[in-house]
Amino acid sequence: MLVLYHNDMSLCAQKVRLCLAEKGLAWESRHLVLRAGEHQQDWYRKLNRRAVVPTLIDRDRVIPESNVILEYLNEAYPDPPLAPKHPYDRSKVRLWTKQLDEDVHDASAAVLSFGIAFRHQYIERGELGQKMLEAIPNAFKRERRREVIEQGTHSKHFIIAVERMVLLLDEMEEALVEHQWLAGDEYSLADVAFTPYLARLEHLNIIGMVRQRHRVTDWYGRCKARRSFHEAMVKWENAEYLELMRRRGAEAWPQIEAISRARRSALAPSA
Ligand SMILES: N[C@@H](CCC(=O)N[C@@H](CS)C(=O)NCC(=O)O)C(=O)O
Incomplete structure (x- = not known):
């Protein structure tokens, strides 16, 4: 039996749960509460020396x-x-x-999610x-997190993270002109891996970043329509985290919209 050490709203864990669901694999859940520091305990560090989720256990193998x-x-x-046959096509994945x-991942999780929402949990927990x-x-990671917790959306990393997400969305839009899914005409690990990052924009109430990228919007709709999305994402949603992300994201939206707009006009060909 496969065992997964994971967390309900962790992007990297969502990715792995999506893959397990796409494959129809049974697995046993070992849920870790990150805000209680469960992933930082010695017993877990023996499985994952970086003290992060997820970790997969397959019999005696630790991955x-x-x-x-x-x-x-x-x-x-x-x-x-979930990967094409030809090595060249796999290289695209x-x-x-x-x-x-x-x-x-860092732009989305460590800077946007923390800078907008999760920093408040750290601050509330005090010591x-x-x-x-x-x-x-x-x-x-530690020093960047310190800065993001202290400065929030005013962190020096924040603009860089928003701009990185804008670039990602542009590249996705471009790829989807060529084919139906990110790395080709078949659904692959590339689609699995990026689905949670689009869901995170939605959870943070900043999905407006995708506006005008019709192919990305359509792609995300198709990812959400898959059974795996319900199994791996919706079933594990944490209402308290969603409420925090939605509320704080709405506050941050005008700033994000302004950064995205500036980035797009800087890239637009001049008349
Ligand atoms: N490169 C790692 C990143 C894992 C990671 O950063 N996980 C986050 C959740 S998405 C985590 O455990 N964060 C806890 C912490 O940073 O203290 C992977 O892809 O598995």
Whole structure:
């Protein structure tokens, strides 16, 4: 039996649950409450030295890192396939998922989600929030989080993160001119991996960022219509987090809209 250490609203966990649902695989849930620091306890660090979710356990195999888990699941449980047959076509899937590890995940989770909403949970937790911050093993991540918690949407990282998401949406729109799904004409791990990031824009009440990108809107609608979306995303929704994201996102929207507009006009060909 597969076992997944995960969290209800974690983007990386949503990705893996989507893959499990697409594959129709049964799995056992080990849910960790991140705001209680459960992922930072010693026993979990033995499974995942970076103290993050998700971690997949397949018999005696321990697999961290959501993109690595997606590839593992696709290879270990090949039916239905979620990657094209040809190596070149598979390289296109990787070019998408790689972006998440490079910067898109951080832009969406560590800067936008924290800067808009989750920083308030840390602040409310006072000493526990401070302890959780100091327990983040990666110093780069820790210092950026400190700054984002303190500065929120005024953080020096905030504009960069919004602009990164604008670039992502533009690249998605461009890819979807060519084919039905992100990496080709078949639904693949690339679509699995990016679905939660669009859902996060919706949860943060800033889905207006997608406006005018009709292909991305249509793609997201098709992802949401899949059974896996209900299984992996909707069933795990946390009402308290959703309310926080919606409320704080509405406050941040004018600023995000202004950054997106400035970015788009800077890129528009001059008359
Ligand atoms: N590169 C890792 C990133 C995992 C990650 O950042 N997970 C977040 C939730 S989406 C987490 O556990 N955050 C807890 C923390 O940073 O303290 C992956 O893809 O699995």
